[in-house]
Amino acid sequence: MNVVFFMQDTGAVFGAERATIDLAVGLRANGDTPRIVLMVEQRRAGQPSGLQDALRAEGLPVNLLPVRGRVSRALAAALRATFIEHHGDVLHVIGYKANLHARLAGIRPVVATVHGWLFRRDVKERIYDAIDRWCLRRCDRVVCLSRYYEQLLLDHGVAREALVRIPSGLRELPGPVAPRAPAAGAPVTFGMMGRFSEEKNHALFVEAARQVVAERPEARFVIAGQGPLEAEIRAAVKRAGLEPVVSFPGYTSVAAFMGGIDVYVMCSTIENLPYSILEAMAWSRPVIGTHVGGIPDLVDHGRSGRLVPLGDAEALSDAMLLLVRQPERIPAMGAEGKARLDRLFSWASSVKAHQGVYRNLVEAHRG
Numbered sequence: 001m002n003v004v005f006f007m008q009d010t011g012a013v014f015g016a017e018r019a020t021i022d023l024a025v026g027l028r029a030n031g032d033t034p035r036i037v038l039m040v041e042q043r044r045a046g047q048p049s050g051l052q053d054a055l056r057a058e059g060l061p062v063n064l065l066p067v068r069g070r071v072s073r074a075l076a077a078a079l080r081a082t083f084i085e086h087h088g089d090v091l092h093v094i095g096y097k098a099n100l101h102a103r104l105a106g107i108r109p110v111v112a113t114v115h116g117w118l119f120r121r122d123v124k125e126r127i128y129d130a131i132d133r134w135c136l137r138r139c140d141r142v143v144c145l146s147r148y149y150e151q152l153l154l155d156h157g158v159a160r161e162a163l164v165r166i167p168s169g170l171r172e173l174p175g176p177v178a179p180r181a182p183a184a185g186a187p188v189t190f191g192m193m194g195r196f197s198e199e200k201n202h203a204l205f206v207e208a209a210r211q212v213v214a215e216r217p218e219a220r221f222v223i224a225g226q227g228p229l230e231a232e233i234r235a236a237v238k239r240a241g242l243e244p245v246v247s248f249p250g251y252t253s254v255a256a257f258m259g260g261i262d263v264y265v266m267c268s269t270i271e272n273l274p275y276s277i278l279e280a281m282a283w284s285r286p287v288i289g290t291h292v293g294g295i296p297d298l299v300d301h302g303r304s305g306r307l308v309p310l311g312d313a314e315a316l317s318d319a320m321l322l323l324v325r326q327p328e329r330i331p332a333m334g335a336e337g338k339a340r341l342d343r344l345f346s347w348a349s350s351v352k353a354h355q356g357v358y359r360n361l362v363e364a365h366r367g
Contacts, residue, residue, distance in 0.1 A: 001027075001032040001033065001089050001090070001355070001358055001359065001362070002032075002033045002035070002086060002087050002088050002089045002090075003024075003027055003032055003033070003034045003035070003088070003089065003090055003092055003358060004034075004035050004037060004082070004083050004086060004088040004090070004091050004092070005020055005024060005034060005035070005036045005037065005092045005093075005094065006037045006039070006079060006091060006092070006093045006094070006098045006101075006102060007020060007036070007037075007038060007039070007093070007094040007095055007098050008038070008039050008041070008095050008097050008098060009038040009039065009040045009041075009044060009049055009051055009052065009064070010051060011044055011047065011048070011049050011050060011051060012050045012051060013050055013051055013054050014195075015115060015272075015274065015275050016094055016095070016113075016115035017051050017054070018275060019113075019115065019168050019275070020036075020094055020113075021054060021055065021058060021060070022168075022169070022171040022347060023350070023351060023354060024036065024058075024060050025058055025060070025171065026171070026347060026348070026350070026351030026354075027351060027354070027355065028060070029351075030351060030352075030355060032355065032358075034060065034061075035060075035061045035062075035063065035086050035088075036055055036060055036061065036062045036063070037062075037063045037065060037079065037082055038051070038052070038062060038063070038064050038065065039065050039066075039067050039075060039097065039098065039101070040064050040065065040066050040067065041066075041067055041068075042066065042067070042068045045066060052064075063082050065078045065079060065082070070097070071100065071101075071104075072101070073104060075101050076101045076102075076104035076105040077105070079101055079102065079105045079107070080105040080106065080107060083105070083107050088107075089358070089362050090109050090110075090111060090358050090361060090362055091107045091109070091110050091111070092110075092111045092112075092113070093110060093111070093112045093113075093139075094112070094113050094115065095115075095132075096128050096129075096131050096132035096135060099112050099132060099135035099136065099139070100131060100135055102135075103135055103138060108140065108365060109140040109141070109361045109362065109364075109365045110139050110140050110141075111139065111140065111141045111142075111143060111357060111358070111361065112135070112136055112139045112141070112142050112143070113142075113143040113144075113145075114132075114136065114142060114143070114144050114145070114149055114153065114272070115145070115272055116145075116149065116270065116271065116272035116293070117129045117132070117270070121198075133156045133157070133158075136153065136156075136158055137156075137157050137158055137159075139162065140162065140361055140365070141162055141163075141164060141357055141361055142158050142162055142163050142164070143164055143165075143166050143354070143357065144163065144164075144165050144166075144272075145165070145166065145167055145168055145272050145273035145294060146165070146167070146272055146273045146293060146294025146297045147165070147294070147296075147297055148272075148292075148293045148294050148296075148297075149272055149293070149294065150163060150165045164353075164357055166350055166353045166354060166357075167273055167297065167344065167345055167350065168273050168275065168278065168345065168350055169345050169346045169347030169348065169349060169350035169351070170275070170278040170279065170281075170282055170341065170345060170347055171347040173282050174255065174258075174282055174283060177282070177283050177284050177338070178284065178331075179284040179330070179331035179332070179334040179335040179338070180262055180284065180285070180330065180331060180334060181327060181328065181330055181331040182262055182327045182330065187218040187219055187220045188219055188220070188262050188263065188320075188323055188324045188327055188330070189219075189220040189221070189222060189260065189261045189262050189263070190209070190212075190219070190220070190221050190222070190261065190262070190263050190264075190265050190288075190320055191221070191222040191223075191224065191257060191258075191260070191261030191263070191264055191265065192205050192221075192222070192223050192224070192264075192265045192266065192267070193223075193224040193225055193252075193254075193257050193264075193276050194224075194225050194266075194268075194274075194276060195225055195226065195227040196225055196226060196227030196228060196229040196230040196232075196233055197227050197228065197229060198229070198269075199268055199269050199270050199271075200267075200268050201267045201268055201269050201290075201311075202223065202229065202233040202236075202267075203233070203236055204267040204311065204313055204316060205221075205223070205265060205267050205316070206233065206236045206237055206240055206242065206246075207240075207313040207317075208267070208313045208314075208316035208317040208320060209221045209240070209242055209245070209246065209317075209320075210240045210241075210242060211313065211314065211317035212317050212320045212321055212324065213242065213245060215321060216321065216324045216325075217245070219245065219320070219324055220245050220246075220247075221242070221245060221246045221247070222246075222247050222249065222257070222260060222261055223237075223246060223247070223248055224248075224249050224250065224251070224252050224257050225250070225251065226250060226251050230248075234248065254279050254283075258279065258280065258283040258285060259283075261285065262285070262286075262323075262327075262330055263285060263286050263287075263288060263305075263320070263323055263330065264276070264277065264280035264285045264286070264287045264288070265287075265288045265289070265316075265320070266287065266288075266289040266290065266295065267289070267290050267308075267316060268289075268290060268292060268293075268295075269290070269292065269310060269311075270292055270293050271292060271293040271294060271295055272293055272294045273293075273294040273297060273298065274294075274295070274298075277289065277295065277298045277299070278298070278341060278345055280337070281298065281304070281337040281338055281340060281341040281345075282338065282341055283334075283338075284331070284334035284335055284337065284338045285334050285337065286304060286305045286306075286323065286329075286330055286333035286334050286337060287299050287304065287305035287306075287337060288305055288306045288307075288308065288316065288319045288320065289305065289306075289307060289308070290307070290308055290309070290310050290311075290316075291307040291308065291309060291310065292310050295307065298340075298345075299337075300336065300337075300340060303333065303336045304333055304334075304336040304337035304340055305333055305337065306319040306322070
């Protein structure tokens with residue numbers, strides 16, 4: 001099976017890019033032939049690309065298609081020619097730009113994966129989301145990762161028979177990780193990792209940390225990552241008087257981050273099926289998350305972590321304080337999260353499910 005993936009070169013590897021790489025590697029391991037086609041916007045031409053580096057490090061074949069402007073019939077024609085040249089059986093698109101140009105290219109069959117809409121206030125992003133939904137209603141198959149987005153897509157007119165839910169699986173697992181319990185008398189450390197952007201809602205984490213420290217000043221907090229709102233969040237930490245207990249390690253490896261925390265926290269306003277929670281589960285770390293998007297698919301409330309209402313700093317601080325007061329619960333919750341990951345979010349199962357979608361679709365298209 002020749003599967004051609006088509007996506008935009010963002011220059012970095014975020015969740016959608018990583019999921020695509022993991023899927024392509026899994027397909028290759030199972031005997032299929034994946035190829036990655038990247039649209040490279042003029043503004044990025046000649047610039048370093050972490051995504052291109054990651055693809056080549058995996059030995060995945062890559063085609064680069066330059067593009068000018070938002071909509072390009074020349075790009076659509078180049079995509080069609082590339083698909084034919086490589087004897088593509090199915091085109092798998094990621095993102096509205098890829099989906100739109102697949103429409104213009106007239107390629108069939110097309111599978112699209114929805115990695116999530118951020119629902120930001122930006123008008124342009126809302127327009128892009130609307131274009132994406134228009135394209136998705138015309139795809140042969142639409143893959144979603146979580147129950148939340150499955151219902152959202154149905155509500156926006158994607159046909160039930162075209163929609164399939166395939167949760168992501170985590171490919172790079174650490175070696176055996178024992179559930180972690182803070183040493184007697186040691187502080188409990190809470191960590192948040194991700195891009196400093198609007199939807200991650202770092203301000204809520206800072207406010208909850210302030211409330212926790214008011215009762216238990218020994219608690220510690222780590223905020224890892226980079227992004228446009230970093231200076232704003234650092235300023236919020238300073239205003240709250242939390243600089244002695246909050247660290248900002250910047251961009252860091254998953255191993256370094258997870259190795260330095262006891263509990264993972266995600267207080268986003270929207271998520272699909274975040275890799276960072278899968279990684280926390282792999283490291284046997286309990287997860288405290290907001291009850292939004294696909295987070296409830298991952299966190300078993302009361303067993304592998306806690307779910308709190310969106311925007312509720314008091315509920316978030318209460319969930320943190322529960323584990324500060326009762327640190328003996330941390331290893332049991334972490335072990336439950338790891339067991340849940342192994343049971344429900346297997347990389348091999350995710351790859352196999354995609355292969356089934358491709359084969360059924362290609363057989364129906366040829367028939």
